[in-house]
Amino acid sequence: MARIPIIDRANMNAEQARVYDVAKQAGGPLGGPYYAYIRLPKLFEAAQNLRGTLASGPLSRREQQIVNLVVARHWNAKYPWFAQARASLTVGIDQSIVDAINARKTPNLPDARERTCFVVSSEILANKGLSDATYAAAEKTMGLESLVALVAMTGSFSMTCITAGTFGIEPPADNPTPLAP
8 A cells, every 4th residue: 555645636736737737748657656756846847857868868668678677676666667567568578588587587688788788787786886897898888878878777767666665656456467575
């Protein structure tokens, strides 16, 4: 059960309603951690903008999803895991890859950039940074611009996962790929 009450659109103040309506019109996310963010409309709007910026950046949708799965698994974030597992399957990531990350195993990722996304996000979260060797290999594989996006996405989605976990935002009961214990 969520620790935070969900504010219905009809009960939002003018600024909350404004940013909510803009996000809804743009097709941005409105649930999950955004149930908390709406209490600070500027944060809600900033989170939407950062999400949009990273989504349109140099990482492919598959690369973004690999990062999001790693981050959600790391933080044991049930709602983000639900949303990202579903989105990952939609962009063609095999269920076996989702299942491996869920089981805290290294997935079989033949694509070098996708494999690098997994390694970099995993190492940042586990070690609070990257070793010189991992950094050099990642920069060589990804290029500097993509590496910046990869690091930023790891941090940004960590905020999302921490928020969802802290406020007890739960996935629907019929979640087809629940987060493993």
